[in-house]
Amino acid sequence: MTCHTNYDFQATCNSFQSQSSSLSSQPSLPSVPSLTSHSLSHRRQHNLSVVDHHCLTTLKGHNSYVSSLALAGKFLFTGSSDNEVRSWDCNTFSSELDQEFLSNNNIVAVGKGAVKSLVVLADKLFSAHQDHKIRVWKINNQEPDHQKFTRLATLPTLGDRAIKLLMPKNHVQIRRHKTCTWVHHVDAVSALALTKDETLLYSVSWDRTIKIWRTSDFKCLESITNAHDDAINAVALSDDGDVYTGSADKKIKVWRRSPGNKKHSLVDVLERHNSGINALALSCDGSVLYSGACDRSIIVWEKEEDDGNILVVGALRGHTKSILCMAVVSDLVCSGSADKTIRIWRGIDRNYTCLAVLEGHRGPVKCLAAAIDNDRCDSSDTSYLVCSGSLDCDIKVWQISFPLLR
Numbered sequence: 001m002t003c004h005t006n007y008d009f010q011a012t013c014n015s016f017q018s019q020s021s022s023l024s025s026q027p028s029l030p031s032v033p034s035l036t037s038h039s040l041s042h043r044r045q046h047n048l049s050v051v052d053h054h055c056l057t058t059l060k061g062h063n064s065y066v067s068s069l070a071l072a073g074k075f076l077f078t079g080s081s082d083n084e085v086r087s088w089d090c091n092t093f094s095s096e097l098d099q100e101f102l103s104n105n106n107i108v109a110v111g112k113g114a115v116k117s118l119v120v121l122a123d124k125l126f127s128a129h130q131d132h133k134i135r136v137w138k139i140n141n142q143e144p145d146h147q148k149f150t151r152l153a154t155l156p157t158l159g160d161r162a163i164k165l166l167m168p169k170n171h172v173q174i175r176r177h178k179t180c181t182w183v184h185h186v187d188a189v190s191a192l193a194l195t196k197d198e199t200l201l202y203s204v205s206w207d208r209t210i211k212i213w214r215t216s217d218f219k220c221l222e223s224i225t226n227a228h229d230d231a232i233n234a235v236a237l238s239d240d241g242d243v244y245t246g247s248a249d250k251k252i253k254v255w256r257r258s259p260g261n262k263k264h265s266l267v268d269v270l271e272r273h274n275s276g277i278n279a280l281a282l283s284c285d286g287s288v289l290y291s292g293a294c295d296r297s298i299i300v301w302e303k304e305e306d307d308g309n310i311l312v313v314g315a316l317r318g319h320t321k322s323i324l325c326m327a328v329v330s331d332l333v334c335s336g337s338a339d340k341t342i343r344i345w346r347g348i349d350r351n352y353t354c355l356a357v358l359e360g361h362r363g364p365v366k367c368l369a370a371a372i373d374n375d376r377c378d379s380s381d382t383s384y385l386v387c388s389g390s391l392d393c394d395i396k397v398w399q400i401s402f403p404l405l406r
Contacts, residue, residue, distance in 0.1 A: 031296045035314035035352045051402040053356040056093045059395040066389030067367040072120035076396055079115025091395045097272050108149040109137050128189035156183040181222040192236045206231035233278050238286035241302040246277035272312050282327040292323025318343055318354050329370035334386055336365030342388050358398050363391035
């Protein structure tokens with residue numbers, strides 16, 4: 001199967017303004033102190049001498065670059081710029097099954113635009129697309145080793161559009177002589193995120209808006225217009241209700257809905273990056289925010305317990321080109337870059353170490369997903385699966401193992 005891309009990669013991305021800028025690396029941040037340590041004692045503290053990492057398998061099948069990943073149970077969902085969503089059984093990752101056979105039988109959905117983001121909610125899969133739409137797919141798991149999908153809805157739904165269309169106050173101007181209802185995204189939907197209770201879905205877009213959808217009936221409850229000065233590339237939700245958005249305008253904004261208030265308000269603006277922000281990730285307890293940008297740095301932000309202020313702690317450095325994606329699992333931070341590598345970071349008391357550098361992709365790493373590998377964990381070791389999607393059209397599945405901290 002031919003992968004329709006090239007290894008200049010910049011030419012591939014020129015059709016997407018935000019993506020093109022995300023691949024252009026900028027100077028690093030000398031004003032932010034580095035949190036990475038290379039001392040022998042610190043490396044021993046992290047058990048670096050016994051960290052094992054290797055590629056379990058390379059999944060092929062997409063014939064255009066892989067732009068989104070989601071791990072859910074025993075399945076990995078992958079989306080690409082060829083509009084396809086595919087499903088892979090995680091149980092086959094370490095087996096000798098014919099990957100070509102698997103790739104010919106795992107297309108579960110085809111949209112009408114490049115797949116920018118994927119999230120799974122029970123038996124539903126939400127996919128965000130280049131064509132300004134969010135699609136909802138019903139997952140049928142009646143066959144144990146094969147999933148069937150049917151499209152439940154396209155957001156905004158026809159009912160939502162029809163109701164809003166009738167009232168002039170629901171119309172917003174998107175260009176000089178064009179209007180549409182506020183429930184519509186009018187540019188690529190770049191990222192999705194679910195609240196902890198899974199009742200709300202947040203979407204962000206290159207149209208600079210944030211929209212909030214009710215997952216029970218797919219109704220659009222709120223739209224924050226002109227949330228940023230440029231395309232919004234990333235969104236992260238904290239369990240305490242705070243919403244973080246990262247944009248090509250170099251800013252991270254923090255949004256909050258006060259008790260009794262139906263609308264979100266802006267509560268903070270975080271500005272330390274000197275280039276567009278491509279990725280955001282939160283620690284498991286929500287107290288630490290990680291932001292990755294074209295300046296090749298991952299900035300670490302911490303929320304103070306007493307007043308909730310968010311302060312810069314420092315930066316993680318090592319990538320030689322733009323940070324394009326991040327994922328957090330347990331106490332590990334995974335970062336993917338235009339330098340074609342994935343780095344695995346671990347922090348103890350604000351001292352971070354790069355546990356591993358995963359090499360093997362032939363193009364920029366565009367998306368990541370990670371999970372604890374329960375099948376391979378035991379009383380003394382812990383193991384993780386890290387999945388990476390690249391502009392080389394491949395998905396790689398990596399296993400990371402090391403002793404538990406005592």
